[in-house]
Amino acid sequence: MTIDFQAEFDKRKDEFMADLTSLLSINSERDDSQADDKHPFGPGPVKALEHFLAMAERDGYKTRNIDNYAGDFEYGQGDQVLGIFGHLDVVPAGSGWETDPYQPVVKDGRLYARGSSDDKGPTMACYYGLKIIKELGLPVSKKVRFIVGTDEESGWADMDYYFAHNGLKDPDFGFSPDAEFPIINGEKGNITEYLHFGGDNAGSVLLHSFTGGLRENMVPESATALISGQLNQGDLAEQLAQFTAQHGVTGQLEKQDDKYQVTIFGKSAHGSTPEEGINGATLLASFLTSFDFAASAKDYLTVAAGLHGDFTAEKLGLAYTDACMGALSMNAGVFRFDSQSADNTIALNFRYPKGTDEHVLKAGLEKLAGVEKVSLSEAHHTPHYVPMEDELVKTLLSVYEKQTGLKGHEVVIGGGTFGRLLKRGVAFGAMFPDSINTMHQANEFMALDDLYRSAAIYAEAIYELIK
Known part of the structure; x- marks a missing residue:
């Protein structure tokens, strides 16, 4: 079966942009001054989590909210579980913006908003990659557990709580759409x-x-x-x-x-x-x-x-x-x-x-x-590394090479991603080698073409890992 994943995403482009824009409009900065038992990192991250889970419910997934720290849903059947880890919190907007950081704006083919590249944009691109597989009814032999956190930009207390309280066995392998292509298989301490x-x-x-x-x-x-x-x-x-x-x-x-x-x-x-x-x-x-x-x-x-x-x-x-x-x-x-x-x-x-x-x-x-x-x-x-010989790394690089025509290679970064949460975990996209990195900066943006092609890469990558 040959599937044109880019064409499949293009059919859903308008829906994707509507969902992403609504998520980017939520100020999900951590605010300890308003934190309480129901809002562990303040009201903003909780609002973003509830919004994302409501969207997933709309699309037919059975979701779980783990006490407003994190949320998840599963798709597929099988003994092995692929974990996908995104995050909905953002760093403070800071000053120097030419537009309102929480009123997404498209200019010159770029989507400007806090979180557009880190990490709401890539998380939504990955979500739509899985959505394509679900809506096409493609046969799968493994489960996908899609997990979103709310404290990645601070102390990762969201994932500490999630792994202690979610009640399921940890995913066997996985990736986080929160860095760069071709792959991040090593992360410094x-x-x-x-x-x-x-x-x-x-x-x-x-x-x-x-x-x-x-x-x-x-x-x-x-x-x-x-x-x-x-x-x-x-x-x-x-x-x-x-x-x-x-x-x-x-x-x-x-x-x-x-x-x-x-x-x-x-x-x-x-x-x-x-x-x-x-x-x-x-x-x-x-x-x-x-x-x-x-x-x-x-x-x-x-x-x-x-x-x-x-x-x-x-x-x-x-x-x-x-x-x-x-x-x-x-x-x-x-x-x-x-x-x-x-x-x-x-x-x-x-x-x-x-x-x-x-x-x-x-x-x-x-x-x-x-x-x-x-x-x-x-x-x-501590430092984290997954060898190039691992089947997870080989599969992801193979999809990247097929979709882009570029040679894949290993990358070690100083940034920390949720990819390190699993022993066999990596970061995969969504920035491309020629992308401009504006993460944590004023006027953060992500090129629309990068979002669109990353969604197609995620769709094929997820399918190759679980088919």
Whole structure:
């Protein structure tokens, strides 16, 4: 039987766009300020989950909502289970958008919205791939369990809860449509380590506060400091203008009573590729180190400034490269300093290959001058790898090559996906090698052609894995 999966998707294109647009219109950012027993990550993620499951019910699936942490449905029959893992939560929209991030807009063949590429767009493309198989009534010998989470962008507490409470045996193998083609069969370890500082000040200039970054897995697009002391507004404004011009960014200076609020605007990017962004926080610290701070304030700014551009932790003496999995990467993601607090932090998110670990990193960070202690995040993922010889990897690459005419090959990334939830789990699409990556950035988009052809690839891939 020969099936033109692209033609089958094209018949459903309008329906797909309507479903995707409605899902993208839901602000599903995590909001701990509104979290409760019924909304573990706030109301937005729950609303997106309920919307997705209602759509699946409409299409004839029997769905399950696992206490608003995650949801699933199954299709097919057989002893073996293929798991497909998507997620409905998104990172904070942040600033710098030219359109409303939760009012999807199509411009020049691109769909703009928060979540269009990470991960609502790919999740829906994969959903429609399975929908094609179901509606065509193709014969299958395995089950598919389609699982959607609501906390992938934070601590994966959704999947911790799902695997502990869903009551079914784990899928035997699977993939997550939350990365790139041709395949992601290796993922580096992922740990956040927190540098702790005191809050005392001395010197002729005082640091009252320093804030930057929204999430540990995002490059801070901006940072703001509140300072006072022996400063002249005109001189400060001129120095800031020269500094920002030198670094190709913008800044802002505002006087607040006897204090000055200084802001530098950089560019956000995914924390696994910090070199693609401009870290507003480390730049701001670099600017401030020229002033006469002292005590913990000086230690904080000196360490923060030293992190600028150190994407492989080479300046920290922690650089490491594995022949298979590549180099360690580091993102300085969240900065919080308040002179009234005795515990101020810098969050460093590491993506590390096999051959090093969180304890080696912690020991190195503890040697930094001015750092009082180092602590580790509860969320921690060790390096993950599925060999090229695995039948799952071979099948997915075969479908990719057939559909695109491009040669498949293995890829190891610093990003963490739900593919690592299973021993035989990988990430598969939906970004293509020539795609522009706007994940975690302002004006996030996904090209419509990429969404459409990924849906056809998912349809054939799922069928080849379960037929």
